[in-house]
Amino acid sequence: MTVRSAWLLPTGQTREDTRLAPLGTMTPDSALASRPGVIAGGAPFAASGASAMQVQVGVGRALVQGTAAQGAYPVTVTAPELLTVADGDAQFGRIDSIVLRVVDPLYDTAEQVAATVEIIQGTPDAAPSPPALPSACLRLWDVLVPAGTSAGVGGITWSSALTDRRRYTAAYGGITPRGGQEPGSYDGQYRDNGAGLDRWSTSAAAWQPLDPVVPWTWVTLAGGYTNNGNAQGTVRYRRIMIAGMPHMQWYGGVAWEGKLPADGYPFVAPVPAECRPVNHVSLSAAAGGACCSVDFQRGGLVRIIDLPGVRTWVSFTGLTYPLGT
Structure with a gap:
């Protein structure tokens, strides 16, 4: 057997079934049902064209949920499965679905128990849609079958016909x-x-x-400036997202003695392009002697605007502004 389910066989699962099948408590969908889906790892159930009208589905593991009372079936495919797509309709295209399916006579009209990889054929239509699926069926891929498609006229263009419909699941809490x-x-x-x-x-x-944890970037100061102005730490910045818009956030302080060095430009280089504002930004900042203005220019340069009474330090802590879109 290359398609097997540990909780389906009428004589009970084998030890090998137990080792291969994804057992355990999975993500719940309701009080009794589990979230059906593919178990991640490698490229589970990868699909590729094998010939003009044949598709190969690779190995993988999944959980297939039936009705709430029926429960969920852990299923494993241990060898690639080769499936044949029926010829296209003469007039309209259709969408077929490649599925992982469990049939169980205790809950459906099947005559025997089985776990299969199969194709459920869609209905030809001017605007085709994927077919509805029966219970205990997990959609893996959709296949677009244009009108008139057959092996005799070149078959399916697999590079554009396949649409990935695999959904994933995980153990509870994962x-x-x-x-x-x-x-x-x-x-x-x-x-x-x-x-x-x-x-x-x-x-x-x-x-x-x-919100992800975004690391800080330290800047290199121009001559005449030192970090930790007013004991506020080393100057640094980071690009963060706030309400879906990129912002710049600054921290730390610079200090100097005497006249404001380097014409008020405290850093030796502009910030990277992705950290530059779309429009010029001027912000008030705490400073030794009096508040001052710090300009953040579109070209990435930062400048302290020299005002009377500002002679010792400037704080960058708390300076945050949108970069624009």
Whole structure:
């Protein structure tokens, strides 16, 4: 057997089934149901064209949920499966779905128990859509079958025909791998969004991104300036996201003696391009003797505006501004 389910065989699971199948408490979808999906690791159930009308689906592990009363089936595919797509309709295109399916005579009309990788054929239409799936069926891929497609006329263009429909699941409390846009299952669930983490909020009925930990970048001071002005630390900055917009955040202080050095430019180099404001920014800053203005220029340069009474230090702590879009 190359497609097997540890909790389906009528004579009970074998020891090998138990070793291969994804057993354990998975992410809940309700009080009794588990979130169906693919178990991440490598490239589970990868699909590629094998011939004009044949597609190969690779190995992988998954959880296939039936009805709530039926429960979830852990399924493993241990060798690639070769599937044949039926010829296209003469008039309209259609969308077929490659699925992982469990049939169980205790809950459906099947005559025998089986776990399979198969194609469920869609309906030809001027605007085709994927077919509806029966219970205990997990969609892996959609296949676009244009009108008139057959091996005799070149078959399916696999590079553009396949649409990845794999959704992922994880053990309870785990972070759901990237894939799919399904709602979360419970308050406080986490998922990988490809760039960071989202947390599911039941009250908001939405995934909410977590603010990532962004490291600081230290600057090199121009001659005549020293760090830790007024004991406020080494000057540094970081680019952060606030409400979906990039911002610059500064920290630390500079100090000097006598006349403001370097015409008020405390750093030897401009900040990187991705950290420069779209529009010129001027902010008030605490300073020795009196408040002053610090300009953040579009070219990345930073300048302290020399005002009467400012002669000892300037604080960058708390200076935050949007970079614009």
